[in-house]
Amino acid sequence: MRKPGLHPRATDRDLARLADGTLEPGRRELVLRSVAGSGELQLRMREQRRAVDAVRAHTGERAPLTLRLRRRALGSTPARSRSGTLVLALAGAVGAVVWSLVALGGGHGALTVADTATIAVRPAIVTVPEPRDGSATLPHLHAAGLPFPYWEDRFGWKAVGVRSDVVDGRSLTTVFYRRDGRQIAYTIVPGTRLRAARGAETIARSGVVLHASTDDRRLIVTWLRRGHTCVLSGTDVPLGALTALAVWRSHGALP
């Protein structure tokens, strides 16, 4: 469509294609002559080329590693069911990662909070399905009989992945949550409770006793759910945010 006032030999579409080099050769000569004879067309061409150049300058932008890992975690097998238990998928199709304490950097001895927190920097293995509206828990995802919370609606933390690790015979399940570019990790450690980290601060909030500590700039909060240790950690996240998440029970919907 010709624009009133525009040179009759060159349309907007001609200029768009001329700018990115896709204008057919026969038409190109004609449009180039038109542009050469019109200051207005030259101005419009400069605008087109400026935009093309700006976008092309960033065609080397690559997907970040986190996204590559998340995509790999999705696998390439279609018809992945959203029903069934994700725990089974972790244990079976993907397989839990088995670590020793030495491999985790925890040295010898019993599993510690710091050992557990190191899992937080490892990649997710499987993505997390969305719950039904109004649910306080993530579907099909349990550890030691405890569901993981769904925080996105209430707090804005979206569950983006899950991984399973076996550390010295204990099966640790970790869900990763993300908000505003920050990521936190929630690990449920079944069995004997973990001893609080050395120097940890004890906080009582909403009837829950929490222990807060840091490890290599990572802020770690631990507490108990039905006797099992929960470890929530993240960097660049306020302690208040972590404790608010830790004590949230959604009016009893989350055990």
Added chain:
Amino acid sequence: MTIVADHALPGAAGASAPARRLDPNHLGDHLDRLYRAAWALCGSREDAEDLVQDTYARVLQKPRMLRSGEDLGYLLRVLRNTHFSRLRAASRRPRPDPLPDELDRIEDPSASAPEAALDASELYARIAELPDPFREALVAIDVVGLSYREAARALRVREATVTTRLYRARQRLSRSLADERSAPAGTSG
């Protein structure tokens, strides 16, 4: 097993091509371009990551039969649809409380200085501000690198339409970038 056929593709190109199954093993080949497209649609790196992941999850739910053989165009269309679905879902959700500012913030040792990505962030943020039809045309052709014909098929519009929209998108983007450099020039158009 459900087979989803992409029957409704407009345009002549590829319409006569035999249907074939989208190969999930090659979906990763398009990751970088889809990421840039998602970034330009959302205007945010983090949202772009989530959008691409959701797009792949949606595509992998079922085997996909394509007539055109244009995987990237198909993925872009799913990306676009997923983007709008997420926007609609987000508009229905209550807004979460802001992160509390009190207490200590712990520096993220893995977070490098963002200067290197600043230009790209600004560019994609500007693209994200374009009106939907213009932005989609620019994303399809300039960001993703589809041909005009492929873009028209992906966006389900005529090739002439997508070309005109692309012209408008570039014009607005160029003027927006010029404004960013505090030049007084630039009028809407």
